[in-house]
Amino acid sequence: MNEKGYRYTLGDKELKNRFKKYVKRHVFSGHKPSQGKPVLALVGAQPAAGKTKAANALAARHPDMVVLIGDELRQYHPDYTRAMRENPEIMPEVTAQASGKWIGMSVEHAREKGYNLLLEGTFRNTEMVVGNADEFANRKWGGYTVEVSALAVNADRSLLDSVGRYLYSGEGRWTSVAAHDEAYEGVPETLKALEKSLSISRAVVTDRSGKDLY
Numbered sequence: 320m321n322e323k324g325y326r327y328t329l330g331d332k333e334l335k336n337r338f339k340k341y342v343k344r345h346v347f348s349g350h351k352p353s354q355g356k357p358v359l360a361l362v363g364a365q366p367a368a369g370k371t372k373a374a375n376a377l378a379a380r381h382p383d384m385v386v387l388i389g390d391e392l393r394q395y396h397p398d399y400t401r402a403m404r405e406n407p408e409i410m411p412e413v414t415a416q417a418s419g420k421w422i423g424m425s426v427e428h429a430r431e432k433g434y435n436l437l438l439e440g441t442f443r444n445t446e447m448v449v450g451n452a453d454e455f456a457n458r459k460w461g462g463y464t465v466e467v468s469a470l471a472v473n474a475d476r477s478l479l480d481s482v483g484r485y486l487y488s489g490e491g492r493w494t495s496v497a498a499h500d501e502a503y504e505g506v507p508e509t510l511k512a513l514e515k516s517l518s519i520s521r522a523v524v525t526d527r528s529g530k531d532l533y
Contacts, residue, residue, distance in 0.1 A: 323405075325398050325413045333397075334420050341395040342421045343428065350385050352433040359435075359455040359463045360384070361513070363442030364470035365503040366494040367481035369527030370439045376529025377437065377468050384435040387425050392418045408493050430455060430463075441502035442469065442509040449512050456518035467522040469510045471532055474503050 329337075358381050362374045371388065378384040393399055393414035402410040429436040436455075442448055455463035481494045514522050524533040 325402060325409070326396075327413055327416060329396070329417050329420075334417060335424075337395050337397075337417075338421055338424045342392055342425065345391065345395070346387060346425045347385060347428070347434070350383050350434060353383070353435050357433045357435050357463050358384070358466065359452070360437040360466045360468065361448060361452060362437060362439045362468045362470075363448065363506055363509065364472060365441060365474070365477050365506060366499050367477045367484055368470045368472040369477075369480075370470060373468065373470055373525055373527055373529040374437055374439050376525075377466075381435050384437050385429055386437045386439070387422065387429070388439050389418050389422045392421045392425075395421070411493060426451070441505070443502045443505045445505065445509040445512050448509050449516055449518075452513060452516055452518045464520050465518050467510070467513045467519055468529075469506055469522075469524050470527055471524050472527055474500070477503070 360374075360377050360381070362370055362377060364370050364373075374386055374388075378386050393410070396414040396417045398413055399410065402413045426436070426438070428434075438451065440448065452465045452467070456465050478496065478499055481499060485493045510522065510524070513519050523531045525531055
């Protein structure tokens with residue numbers, strides 16, 4: 320906790336209880352495990368590049384795909400509402416540990432049950448992204464087909480949109496210039512590593528509408 324009593328770290332028991340009660344239903348409600356070979360789709364770009372629209376376009380290519388967006392899980396943190404009311408700029412930091420843990424739990428559940436899954440992220444951490452692809456493609460987990468989609472969006476456009484998102488969306492999703500630029504610079508390196516990986520079946524570069532460019 321900090322001086323205002325926000326809980327930046329939740330215990331394992333509370334994390335698991337909230338996952339079972341809220342998060343699991345939010346992520347998987349209305350979906351069924353794949354009847355054939357399951358698909359993992361990885362969508363990456365810097366913050367505010369328009370990943371959600373591109374992700375929805377990619378998900379439409381596959382039946383019954385679970386779209387996992389970490390920002391949507393923050394609302395299940397017990398201090399989310401208070402942080403948004405009192406100091407929305409710190410909300411992402413307050414909820415980071417919990418949302419990260421719930422993403423991991425959701426990924427594990429999807430992999431164990433064989434759901435088609437789409438993971439949206441910044442591609443900032445090359446090792447983690449490639450590791451996810453390799454793990455899902457492993458025959459131990461049913462040998463997922465892994466597809467990759469990276470967005471090509473001008474940095475000035477996404478920086479401007481990140482400010483607009485914070486001011487007008489009501490979600491309090493503030494992104495610093497440093498965090499934005501780190502992700503922007505990391506996307507090409509991660510895409511190069513994924514393109515070389517034997518775990519990847521398809522890799523494309525799209526615009527924010529989901530239209531393939533390369």
